[in-house]
Amino acid sequence: MHGLLRSVSLIALVLAGPAAAEIADYSPVTAERLTQPEERNWLQSRRTxxxxxxxxxxxxxxxxxxxxxxxxxxPTGPYRPAPEFTALPASGAHQAAAIVNDGVMFMTTHDNQVIAMDAKTGGEHWRYQHPIPEDLVPIHPANRGVALWDDKVFTTTQDAMVVALDAKTGEPLWSQTMADWMEGYYSTLAPLVVDGRVMAGVSGGELGIRGFVQAFDAGTGNPLWKTYTIPAPGEPGSETWPGDTWQNGGGPVWITGNYDPEAKLAYWGVGNAAPWVGALRPGDNLYTASTIGLNPENGAIATHFQYHWNDTWDWDEVVPPTLIDLQGENGDTQKLAVRFARNGYIYKLDRSDGKLSFIEGKPYVYQNAFTGLNPETGRPEYNQENLPELGKRVEFCPSAWGGRDWPADSYDPATGTLFISVNENHCGAMEGAPVEYEPGVLYLGSGLEMTPTEAAKEHIGAVQAWDIRTLEKKWQVNFKSPNWGPILSTAGGVVFLGGTNDAMFRALDAETGAELWSVKLDGGVVAPPTSFEVDGKQHIAITTGWGVDAERFQSFIDQAWGTKTEVSQGGTVYVFALP
Known part of the structure; x- marks a missing residue:
């Protein structure tokens, strides 16, 4: 036994399924198509x-x-059985967006399968199963989808690899190992491809990794550069780490970055510092809990913004900011990076000169760890009563799952409205203790608590709509259930999401939040909805697959209230359209 992760030989995953069929007419994906995708297609995780x-x-x-x-x-199954992470059990979750390229749909599963389907009929073209080490224990059994370039499909894996497949046949073309999974590294995000460079990051912040983003040549798989999120001694930011704590300082990157073609910067979110309690590593701990702007050509960090220094609440800030060009009344354009942080604050940042600078910030859920933000820099001041420390149990709100976790927001440029799923009325607690690093073993320095407040009996989850011009909330729709639903907005004035524990998939009025339509599916939804057009008809795609953090969060609520909430896992791709 190697800590939590045991080393064994690889096994081939053999699943029953239809014979592979080559896709006869596949549209190659170019830089131009990714920069300005056709309205009918959904070519990457957040479309643009x-x-x-x-x-x-x-x-x-x-x-x-x-x-x-x-x-x-x-159905996306059957799935490969995997050893259970007994410290915090959870089912595998389907968190991938349905990617559609001229009638071909790509989907991934939590056990690292990639499926190509006919977007019109659901017929399966081919299925790839990545061979995973037999006794690898997935802490977060999930995968967030594929990236496309030319005639290739790219995916990441639980054993920290990037794999390139032939889009027409599903045959592997190349694979590269980013890091040793036995040391706690794994990868769950969809890669980001810019000008033939395939970029991906690694998870493992709870296992004391040193996070990074790495780029590969899309054609050959040759490594091009690797940029660490924790600077080594002598590098900018290294002074924010005491001693050798940087070596296992965390900083995972597990959500796909966004890209500004004009500035030629890829914006990536960086997660929690390790171990969890900041008193074990005094300092700002750059670049954890930050957004970093990387040059895709060489990986150089051109800019950064840290949402909270010396992260001590496990508030991963891995979701990249939404890049918004806001038109002013005088015809000028304000180039913004807008982000709802896991710490419970919304941030409006300027990105006009290639540097992230603070404009404005405010809470969007109840938060008691900050006393406020510096109006010039956005740096928070901390409430010492809610700052975890060694040898003392300290409570704080929101809990480690934050005001929002990883589920993506959506922005309608026509109305200047951003829609986001949030969870509130839950608080956490930590009691810090010294911890020794051991490869592949949890490196936390504290236990994990989450308790719903009295107000949670009325609601926990919600959808919020915000006017980005004024940074004022337009409306909020509450759910008694937590809400783990990534959001899709459309030019038809409709907002789609799942995310609640009743397995409902909903359509809301973008202007008012009123529910317009809903359907109960075969399991809970934590995947992003997407929209595409085939034969002149608009479709909506969504995949069920409840698990991982949505399931864990619900279990803490059940434990506090003495309830037992059963949510079917599902695992089915559904497509809807008008008659």
Whole structure:
């Protein structure tokens, strides 16, 4: 036994399924198509490089969305059995967006399968199963999708690899190992491809990794550069780490970055510092809990913004900011990076000169760890009563799962409105203790607590709509259930999301938040909805697959209230359209 992760030989994953069929007419993906995708397609996780997660299609509107009917569904299983992470058990979760390129849909599963389907019928073209070390224990059994370039499909794996597949056949073309999984490294994000460079990051912040983003040549797989999120001695930011704590300082990167083609910067979110309690590593601990702007050509860090220094609440800030070009009344354009942080604050940042600088910030859920933000820099001041320390149990709100976790927001550029799923009325506690680093073993320095407040009996989850111009909330829709639903907005004035423990998939009025349509599916939804067009008809795609943090969060609520909430895992791709 190697800590939590045991070393064994690789095994081939053999699953029953249809014979592979080559895709006869596949449209190569170019830089131009990724920069300006056709309205009918959804070519990357959030559709566009700016991370808007918004569809320009208008066939489905608030007036007719109630007529949506199921066109097809397709199961993504069966799945490879995996050893359970006994410290915090959870089912595998489907967290991938359905990527659609001219009628071909790509989907991934939590056990590192990639499936190519006919977007019109749901028929399966081919299926790839990545061989995973038999006794690798997945802490977060999930995968967040694929990236496309030319005639290739790229995916990351639980054993910290990047794999390139032939988009027409599913045959492996190349693979590269980013780090040793036995030391706690793994990868769950969809890669980001810019000008033939495939970029990906690694997870493992709870295991004392040293996080990084790495780039590979899309054609050959040759490594191009690797940029660590924790600077080594002598590098900028290294003075924020005492002694040799930088070597295992965390800083995971597990959500796909956004890209600004004009500035030629890829913005990546960096997660928690390790171990969890900041008293064990005094200092700002750059670049944890930050956004970093990387040059895709060489990996150089051109800019950064840290949301909270000396992270001590496990508030991973891995979701990149949404890149917004806001038109002013005088015809000028304000180039913004807007981010709802896990720490419970919304940040409006300027990115006009290639540098991230603070404009404005405010709480969007109740938060008691900060006394406020410096109005010039955005640096928070801390409430000492809610600052975890060694040898003392300290409570804070929100809990480690934050005001928002990883589920993506969506931005409608026509109305200047950003939509986001949040969770509130939950608090956490930590009691710090010294911890020794051991490769592949949890490196936390504290236990994990989450307790719903009295107000949680009325609601925990919600959807919020914000006017980005004024940074004022337009509306909020509450759910008694937690909400783990990534959001899709459309030019038809409709917002789609799942995320609640009742396995419902909903359509809301983008202007008011009123529910317009809903359907109960075969499991909970934590995947991003997407929209595409085939044969002139707009479709909505969503995949069920409840698990990981949504399931763990619910278990803490059940433990506090003495309840038992059963949520089916699901695991099915559903596609809807108008009759």
């Amino acid at each position: 490089y700016d991370g808007h997660g918004h569809s320009p299609l208008t066939q489905i509107t608030k007036d007719n969305v109630a007529q949506l009917t199921q066109v097809w569904s397709h």
